[in-house]
Amino acid sequence: IERFKGMQSLFVEHDDLVVDNFVNSIANNHLQIVGAELILGKIYEKIGFPTGGSCKYFKNLVLYRLVYPGSKLKTVDYFGNHLNIDVSVYTIYRFLDELNNDIKPTIEQISFEYTKNLLGGKVGVVFYDMTTLYFEASEEDDYRITGFSKDGKHQQPQIMIGLLVSSQGFPIGYKIFEGNTSETKTLIPVLETFQEKFSLDKPIIVADAALLSQKNIDALNEHGYQYILGGRVKNETEAIKTKIIQLKIEEDKPKELKSKNGRLIISYSPKRAYRDNKNREKGLIRLEKRVKSGKLSKEHINNRGYNKYLKLTGQVNITIDYEKYEADALWDGLKGYVTNTGLSRKIVIENYSQLWKIEKAFRISKTDLRIRPIYHRLKSRIEAHICICFTAYSIYKELERLLNYNNIKLSPEKAIDEIKEIRQLRYILPKSKEVKTKILQPTEIQSRLLNMKI
The missing domain is CATH 3.30.420 (Nucleotidyltransferase; domain 5)
Structure with missing residues (x-):
């Protein structure tokens, strides 16, 4: 019936057995990560970063840093399993040493x-x-x-x-x-x-x-x-701090004063004020618990964080200066720029x-x-490592821009998570022994990433 309808089976006989045998022959090393090369590799080349010659491993090290950041030892596994590049960790180290000063x-x-x-x-x-x-x-x-x-x-x-x-x-x-x-x-x-x-x-x-x-x-x-x-407005002179408080700055209406370093612009934000107030309250609660516990000593008295609200009365009596705490509320929401x-x-x-x-x-x-x-x-390897990371960050930023340009609602982190799951199957035909590859069916979002305009 299938033959008359023109729907001949892919396998002449023992269809299920053939499929099972094929699937059973697939090993992990037959699956290769190709999304990094297909997408991030294109971005790398579009920017114009070097390939080949004395930089023959540089591109792969950069792409690896984006998809599977880790040690150079793990890089070797990535090279072998996904790039079919047989290389030792010592080869990678020598490459880092030989990356010239240019x-x-x-x-x-x-x-x-x-x-x-x-x-x-x-x-x-x-x-x-x-x-x-x-x-x-x-x-x-x-x-x-x-x-x-x-x-x-x-x-x-x-x-x-x-x-x-x-x-x-x-x-x-x-x-x-x-x-x-x-x-x-x-x-x-x-x-x-x-x-x-x-x-x-x-x-x-x-x-x-x-x-x-x-x-x-x-x-x-x-x-x-x-x-x-x-600008650290609370570190200004007493005269300028008095003028700042007297300005009574409103939201979206910044004001300015003259300072020895130029213009001191001060803005006010209700959101910042709310955040400043909440942070002060949390700091005060922590201090109150520590004072109540009796575990504070004069060594804790400094001007760092909310410890500035602590004071010594008498010889060893530590209390909280609530007047200083309330006075700080005047600065909630204020931000300075010089x-x-x-x-x-x-x-x-x-x-x-x-x-x-x-x-x-x-x-x-x-x-x-x-x-x-x-x-x-x-030193040479340290500098090479940082150069690789800087190049990877350049690609990361361009990926972020391209996602916006192509209207793909993903963060670069989420996009990279999808990219590194794009894989291809590498297999050998049984008769001709020809090696072939086939990208596995991508998800909808992976298809969008593969087809985005770079």
């Missing part, structure tokens, strides 16, 4: 040019921040030095990395410093390096309050830079509000790309 400048130049193109040919505002990267090691050297750790790993050697990004968080470049380098000593060297490297006009510098040292501000002014910096630009108050605040994107860049690098902890010991 790779970092090349990667930065490519990333900068691509970012500049996305921004219409001009980079007018840059965002700068710094973080620490610690090592799973106990010994220091000239490069890995114990210092103040933002990760809370104060006993472990570390390096410091300064990252420069454009608006929207697109990467421009980075610079590595010894682990005990002060944040305040990095800003001008980084800016001058990138200005010279990329022939930049002097951009407007946006940085957070952590970099708001008088030495930094003086250096920025001395070198002719314009800046927008986070600038020497002629930009409007609204534009200053809008530019500073984008600073969270560089903080997000560090968070992505530390969590999704697992840039830390670093297990390498040699």
Whole structure:
């Protein structure tokens, strides 16, 4: 009947047995992850990052960092199981050692040019921040030095990395410093390096309050830079603090005062006020419990966090200064910005509000790309590892932009989760012994990712 209807079976006889035998012959190493190459690989090549030659493993190391961030030892398994590349971990280490000094400048130049193109040919505002990267090691050297750790790993050697990004968080470049380098000593060297490297006009510098040292501000002014910096309004002089309170600032109506470093713009946000109040209440409750427990001593009296509400009365009697607590409520919702630009108050605040994107860049690098902890010991391998992570972050940001452009309602993290589940079957025909591959039927969202315009 099937023959007369033109619906001949794929298998002439023993159909079920043939299918069963075929399925039983499929092993895990016959399934390969191809989504990274098909999607992230296209983004890598579109940006223009190097392939082949002395960089023959670089692309795969970058893609692996995006889909399965982990140790170089696990990278070898990925190469063998999914890329059919038989390579030892020592080959990977030698490759990292041999990455010549041109790779970092090349990667930065490519990333900068691509970012500049996305921004219409001009980079007018840059965002700068710094973080620490610690090592799973106990010994220091000239490069890995114990210092103040933002990760809370104060006993472990570390390096410091300064990252420069454009608006929207697109990467421009980075610079590595010894682990005990002060944040305040990095800003001008980084800016001058990138200005010279990329022939930049002097951009407007946006940085957070952590970099708001008088030495930094003086250096920025001395070198002719314009800046927008986070202002710590409660650290101003008593005269300026009195004027700030008297301004009675309303939402969306920022006001400004003159300060020794330029314009001090102050804004008010009800949401920020609510958050500040809640945080103070939580801090007070914790302090009250600690005071009641009797476990506090004079060593706890400092000006860090909410301990500033503690005071000593008599010789050892510790109480809470509720007047100081209530007085702090006057500052709820207020935020300061210091600038020497002629930009409007609204534009200053809008530019500073984008600073969270560089903080997000560090968070992505530390969590999704697992840039830390670093297990390498040699300087060349450390620098190669960070270069790989920087390149991976560039692809991550472009993926984020393309998802929005193609109206795919996924975060980059969720998209990568889908991408790494796109697999193909590698099989050998029994008679001809021809090796063939077939992408397994993708889900609807995987099809959209495979077909998105890059």
